[in-house]
Amino acid sequence: MKFPCPKCEQPGISPKNKYRAGYMQDTFCAHCNVRLSANPWFLVPFSLIYMWVLAVCTFLYVFDGAGMMALLYGVIGWLVVDALNVLLIPMIEMDG
């Protein structure tokens, strides 16, 4: 399964590169070689969600005595947000 390129509309973006794009790294379409990045208007709220997951789990760990369960929740929450990141954030062409 590959993700479609916003320029040539061919499935030119591997899940690994799509994932990297979600961490603000650029990538290239395998078909037309255009330089792509994740849409920053979607990345900003996702960054806040990542921080929110960390904050909630830190709170549970430190103040609620949840111990290892808090770490487990943190890992699960992070993986869920990662999956949404890869599936939902659209790619855009980078200028230049």
Ligand SMILES: [Zn+2]
């Ligand atoms: Zn392309």
